[in-house]
Amino acid sequence: MSNLKGWKEIPIGGVIDKPATSRLYKTGEWRVSRPVIDREVCINCMQCWLYCPDMSIEGSIEGKRMKLGEFKMEYCKGCGVCAAVCPVNAIVMKPESEFIDE
Amino acid sequence: MPNIRDLVDYVENNDWAFTQGHRLCPGCNAPMVANWATLAAKSLGYEPVVGVATGCLEVSTTIFPYTSWNVPYIHNAFENVAATISGAEAAYRSLKNRKKIDNDKIKFIAIGGDGGTYDIGLQSLSGAIERGHDFVYILYDNEGYMNTGNQRSGSTPPGADSTTEPIGKASSGKLQLKKSIVDIVAGHEGVYAATAVTSEPWDFMRKMQQALEFRGPAFIAVLAPCVRFWRIPDDSGVEVTKLAVETKYWPLWEYNMGVYKVTKKPKTFKPVKEYITKLGRYNKLMKRPDANEILEELQNYVNAKWDRLLALEELTKDKPLRTKI
Numbered sequence: 341m342s343n344l345k346g347w348k349e350i351p352i353g354g355v356i357d358k359p360a361t362s363r364l365y366k367t368g369e370w371r372v373s374r375p376v377i378d379r380e381v382c383i384n385c386m387q388c389w390l391y392c393p394d395m396s397i398e399g400s401i402e403g404k405r406m407k408l409g410e411f412k413m414e415y416c417k418g419c420g421v422c423a424a425v426c427p428v429n430a431i432v433m434k435p436e437s438e439f440i441d442e
Numbered sequence: 443m444p445n446i447r448d449l450v451d452y453v454e455n456n457d458w459a460f461t462q463g464h465r466l467c468p469g470c471n472a473p474m475v476a477n478w479a480t481l482a483a484k485s486l487g488y489e490p491v492v493g494v495a496t497g498c499l500e501v502s503t504t505i506f507p508y509t510s511w512n513v514p515y516i517h518n519a520f521e522n523v524a525a526t527i528s529g530a531e532a533a534y535r536s537l538k539n540r541k542k543i544d545n546d547k548i549k550f551i552a553i554g555g556d557g558g559t560y561d562i563g564l565q566s567l568s569g570a571i572e573r574g575h576d577f578v579y580i581l582y583d584n585e586g587y588m589n590t591g592n593q594r595s596g597s598t599p600p601g602a603d604s605t606t607e608p609i610g611k612a613s614s615g616k617l618q619l620k621k622s623i624v625d626i627v628a629g630h631e632g633v634y635a636a637t638a639v640t641s642e643p644w645d646f647m648r649k650m651q652q653a654l655e656f657r658g659p660a661f662i663a664v665l666a667p668c669v670r671f672w673r674i675p676d677d678s679g680v681e682v683t684k685l686a687v688e689t690k691y692w693p694l695w696e697y698n699m700g701v702y703k704v705t706k707k708p709k710t711f712k713p714v715k716e717y718i719t720k721l722g723r724y725n726k727l728m729k730r731p732d733a734n735e736i737l738e739e740l741q742n743y744v745n746a747k748w749d750r751l752l753a754l755e756e757l758t759k760d761k762p763l764r765t766k767i
Contacts, residue, residue, distance in 0.1 A: 354506050362463030362508040370468065386446050390643055391680065393473040395462050399450045406450050415462040419469035419669075420677030433677075 363415075367394060371418035373433045375411055381430035384408050388422035388431060397422065443648045444485045452485040457512055459484050464510040465502040469676030471640045471666035471683070472499045472555075475582045478643060479551060480513055482650040488549040491530060492516070495523035495558030498589040498668075499582065521562045524570035524579060527552040531575045549654055550577040557587045559663075560596035560621050571630045571659040574767040578653045578660045581623065584668035592671040596621045601718070601727045601736045609726040614736060619743065627661045628697040632767040634660040636696035636705075640667075641684035645694060645705060652696075658767040665692045673722020682720055689717040690744040695751055700763025702754040714741045 351357060375388075384406050389399045396416040398409030411422075423431040459480035466473050476499060483490040491514045494500040500517050503510040518526040531550045537543040554563055559581045567579060586604055587593040594604040599620045601609075609615040627635040634656040638646040646664065653660030665686055667679040674682055686692040687706060691714055694706040715737050718724045727733050 350506075356504065356507055356509045359509065360457070360461040360512040362503065362505075362510040363461055365463040365465070365508055367463055367465065386450055389450065390446060390478075391474060393466065393468075393470055393477075394464075395458050395460070395473075395477060400454050401447065401451050406447060412462070417468035420675075421469055421680065424677040425680055 366414045367417050368396075368412075368414045371413075371416055371436055373418045373420065373435050374413065374416060374439065375418070375420070375422050375431045376434050377408075377411065378430045378432075381428050382408055383428055383430075385427060387425045387427060391421050391425045393417075393419060393421060443644070443651050444482055448485045449481055452481065456484070459490065459512050460503075461510050461512050463508065465505065466498060467668075467670050467676075469669040469679055470498070471668075471679045472582045472584070474640050474643075475580060475646075475664050475666050476503075476553060478646055479553070479578075479580050479650055482647045483549055483551065483654055484513075486651060486654065487547060488654055489513075489545070489547050490549050490551050491527075491534075493518070493523050493527040493530065493550070493552045495552070495554035495563055496520035496589075497555030497558050498584075499553060499555065501589060520558055522566045523552045523554050523558060523563055524577075525566040527577050527579075528570040528573060528575040531577050535576075550575075552577060552579045554579065554581055555589070556581065556583045556585060556597035556623075557589075557595050559583075560623055564626075567627075567661075568630065571627065571633055571661070574632060574658050576657055576659070578650070578662065581661070581663040582666040583623075583663055584666055584672075585620070586668070586671060588668040588671045597623070600740060601724060601733075603723050603726055609730065614730055614732055615727055622747075624661070624663050624695075624697065630659070632658060632699060632764050634658070634696070634698050636662050637692065637694055638662055638664045639683040639687055639692060639694065640664065641680045641687065642694065642706065649696060649705075652698075656698075671723065673725070674720070678720075682717070685712070685717045685720060688712050689714045690748045691717050693748055693751055695755075698762070699765070701758045701761065702751065704751055704755050714744055 389397045394415045396412040400407050420433045460477045493516045527550050585597045593606045598616045601615050603609045603615050607616045624635050636649040689712045695704045
């Protein structure tokens, strides 16, 4: 608590003067299960990218095609929405205990 | 209408408009709504200014010194997001008239939960629409005051369990029907109003585009489950809203200056019981002896509502009520 700012140092009205600062807060710590994707099955339809409530899936355009990128585990809360909306069932949720060594 | 390619392309070359690190529950549907709304606006070339009413979305995305918003953002109080955003819009119009700002791509988006829209914020919403401000109001409807722990709101459906109207021996939970908020907004006449769900993102994006292009007040009500207090698994919010459309519980339709249009007409419907039994918040209701009576009443209501919508669509086809706001 000692590193908190006093009232004189906080901007008037509690205004946050920089955008998107919540990225400093890693919500991935909440996770109890994580999505594991089978790239062989994935058709790069980007449904999971669109639905992810934590915007933790990366996507890119390579040439003419869309390409699903990495799952950012620092923000993934492990809700399983990506696995639920996947039309080809390429994503499975695995308990975090299986990744304890990482 | 933006397509998935445009959105991926936009995020790759720019950034998310609503970013990671917000503290909404895992599986919550509210961040999907906030993300899609701002992303659709951004990818269409607009510069959204967002105001959010007090609620889950506001308290979880703007915890000082963190903010999840990558766009100009304002929060004022619970009851006045529409008034706040109409003030911002009026200031922008004034600056533009005085040639102090030269940008006609700025759009104003207000986001509220059902508490801040159906109950507490209804007067400011009605005022802002009546004054004809050019803004888009997005309601994420999770059917209760979920941020403070599941109190009933004007949006809670009959038979649902809440802490202020619990189901027990004496009572069957909430007794009243849910307000039809889009009809209330449509009653202002000079408005674009629509319903949407999280299971139909492209229907939502199309309505969002229409709302942004509409020169006047626009309103989109999105059914966005609260996984915590609807007592459903984290990953099933989207599946549940899909069922809500298929059972006529939440029909998808729009209202544009007097013209009604049903935007999704499923070929076959499921009984509303299928939707109700999927949600854990009705578990106690189903154990009561009067459960079937309440279900039948609800089924008759959604049937009548659907028939009414189809009749209105037929009646108002190509017959706008107003030509200006």
